[in-house]
Amino acid sequence: MALAVFIFFLAGGQYLKQPRGEMDNVPAYLAKVREDVMSESWDQAEIDCEKLESAWRMVIPRIQYSVERDDINSINRNLTRLKGWLMVKDKPNSMVELQEAEMFWNELGK
Amino acid sequence: MSLLNEALVVVVRGVIAFITLLIFTRVLGKQQLSQLTYFDYILGITIGSIAATMTTDLTARAWPQLVGLITWTGAVFVLQWITLKWRYASKYIDGEPxxxxxxxxxxxxxxxxxxxxxxxxxxxxxxxxxxxxxxxxxxxxxxxxxxxxxxxxxxQPVTANDLNLPTNYKGISSELIYDGVVVEQNLQQVNLDRPWLEAQLRKLGFNDPSEIFIASLNTNGDLYIDAYKDRVKNLTDISDYH
Structure with missing residues (x-):
């Protein structure tokens, strides 16, 4: 019984990262920021990026036991750099960061 | 990730590794440390090392390490089973005297x-x-x-058998009081009860079982008692340093 709980806890990254509501829906916010960047709505992109970061912060406590710390740090880095690129309204680099963050997100817990 | 979170992850992983090891060692049986072969010893170190890595290496996911732990424990279990069932394998794996x-x-x-x-x-x-x-x-x-x-x-030392001397049966003694607490189960096993035990204690100058550190009864019916309060007057000090 104890082993089954441990296995779920340590191998359940894929399940645990799934959104529990609107507030922690990381993939949805990633998509929103991408749309904002594509349409060059920079102010909205910054607002959505804050929401994205807040959603990500809500997910971390759930997944921190089952995923690599380096993966968490990588997404943290992507989001920090993304904020910088949005500030200077740099479309290509913003897209690169979003793409990379999405790749890390998809690989998280696999 | 803050330092506090890192510490929390290490604590949680540590608890999981600790309990997992505890479960696995129970599964692997009661082979005594002194009976371990060199290979068993190395297996033990490897399993312990995986558990340690699982606790502190946050750069890797804990799941593959748990799988590693399960794999090594499973391998030991299979090896134990093979050596138990197949004598030739036992000779090859454990070696021979x-x-x-x-x-x-x-x-x-x-x-x-x-x-x-x-x-x-x-x-x-x-x-x-x-x-x-x-x-x-x-x-x-x-x-x-x-x-x-x-x-x-x-x-070789002379035994009672060599001298044709009769000997009494000697079995395992039963602990009747352990750390000040009467072990009722053991009392029942030797067909005695609490009033008997208390009477014996009173005879020896003790008022309550809580004064006794350990009391055991051997198969000859002799009661060994050690109280918390030692009555040794001249303590022998074997230390060279003061």
Missing amino acids: TVVIMNGQIMEDVLKKMRFRVADLLEQLRTKGVFDLSEVEFAVLETNGQLSVLKKSQY
Whole structure:
């Protein structure tokens, strides 16, 4: 019984990262920021990026036991750099960061 | 990730690794440390090392490490099962006891083959209380690295059987009080009860079982009692430092 709980806890990254509501829906916010960047709505992109970061912060406590710390740090880095690129309204680099963050997100817990 | 979160992850992973190891060691049975072969010893170190990595290496996911832990424990379990069921496998995996002294003669080639020095042999003999090689008839190096020694008959201690002396049965003693608490189950097993025990304690000057550190009853019916308050007047101090 104890082993089954441990296995779920340590191998359940894929399940645990799934959104529990609107507030922690990381993939949805990633998509929103991408749309904002594509349409060059920079102010909205910054607002959505804050929401994205807040959603990500809500997910971390759930997944921190089952995923690599380096993966968490990588997404943290992507989001920090993304904020910088949005500030200077740099479309290509913003897209690169979003793409990379999405790749890390998809690989998280696999 | 903050330092606090890192510490929390380490604590949680540590608790999981600790309980997992505890479960696995129970599964693997009660093989005593002194009976472990060299290979068992290495297996133990490997499993412990995986558990340690699982606790502190946050750069890797814990799941593959748990799988590693399960795999190694599973391998040990399978190995134990094979050696239990298949004697040839047991001989191959655990090795066989080797005679290193036969009829008083040291088997030099065997020692060389096993990379076992004469100094090691003498040391092991000394730990068995043998300081004179001429006393040894047979010495066998067991698979766990321990030396079993059979002394020549003229150097073996005389037993009651040699002298045709009658002896009484001697079994395992039962603990009746442990750390100030009466062990009711053991009392029942020896067909005695609490009033009897309390009467015995009163005879020896004790008012309550809570004054007793340990009390045990041997098969001859003798009660051994050790109280918390020691009554030794002149303590022997074996320490060289003050």
